[in-house]
Amino acid sequence: MQRLSFYDEISANKRNSYILVFLVFVFAFAAAYVFSLVLFGESLFGLLFTFVASSAYIYFTYSNADKILLGFSGAREAKKEEFPYLVNVVEGLSIAAGIPTPKIYVIDDPAMNAFATGLSPQKASVAFTTGLLSNLNRAELEGVAAHEISHIKNYDSRLATLMVVMVGLIAILSDVGLRMMFRSRNLRSGKGGGAFILLGLVVLILAPFIAQIVRLALSRRREYLADATAAQLTRYPEGLASALEKIKKVGSAVKNASDASAPIYFANPISVGQLFSTHPPIDERIRRLRSM
């Protein structure tokens, strides 16, 4: 019965993730379309231009996203001589999950946190703060590492990367689009289809908010899913639960984290309110783990 509930949660979360990605896509393209309407009017060239520009943006950010994230976090590669314990734990869990060992990084920060990034399980990276390494015992560290490995195995790290890029694109497009719209109205007032432009304006204003909320919902689901998969890998949910309890006490606020990179971390790296948090409450995660 226990095993079954893990798998159920995994498939349900995967399906929800696909739906959410689809929604983000719809909003991204709606925003892009309105942008091209304002800029070029109803022309084929406008559509083509927007398509090429946004594809190029997505391609470059997407293919470099993991390097950018690791760079921003100040992570350095963990050598086996220096962190034999961590390297062994990650290697062992990669075997359990049936994925190649990801590149392992450490972040010199007393806060307790970790994240996984990468576009596929074959080219993934995991990073752990030194605060995490010094505060956790082996079972607890295995729990956290299993959680990150699960993100990689379930293609969460690709999804998170995709989300960061998509939301970034929507924010930029709607920002530029709004400015263009006001400018074009000032320059050539009276011109342009009124209702259409109004609709576009509503989409432009709402899109970043909706994208943000979608991203947060997605991120919370992914955390529960990764907790469940981690328990399945270690066959010991208590390790992760007790790690979360320690993190609650010590704190997970990392120096080099921002709004944009928050969803990728193990525990929330920035202090914000509950409603718009990228992570589910730690107590709820502990409760779910202990009831498995």
Added chain:
Amino acid sequence: MDILLLAFGAAFLFFGLAFILMYNSLVQKKIQIENAWSQIDVQLKRRYDLVPNLVETVKGYVKHEKALFENVTKARAAALGATGVSDKAQAENMLSSTLKSLFAVAENYPDLKANENFKMLQEELAGIENKIAYARQFYNDSVLSYNTAIHSVPTNVVAAMFGFTPKEFFRAEESEKQSVKVQF
């Protein structure tokens, strides 16, 4: 008449595609089991490679335990040479228990316990023991997924046609369950 033909064609195409997909997924699961099995061997081999190094390091500090070193070396050679599942399992158990007594002896030598190289080897061995356990777990997970597939409708039809037979789970022997844990 045309409509009937079209319906037959569509059904044929649909079942053909479903058939191919099911066959491919079974092959993939079977290959994953083979891969998982070789993963276990990789880790076991890494343990054999580690033993001479460990014995050399301990020898530097522990002078009067010749029989112990001989036992470890013999157990390693036996495990390396063993063929067949049950022989191999028995030899692995021997090796595990001699390593256990090696570490028990090391407990009495504070200088040895403080040695960086020894600590590294100790961590390495603990890591390998863990990886062996995880590799076996992954093997069993793979077998579970494969066996479930060949017994469930509709993949069981494809499995029966192409002779996909159930695979056996890895079961740890009672004695081995105890000896896998190396106490430091």
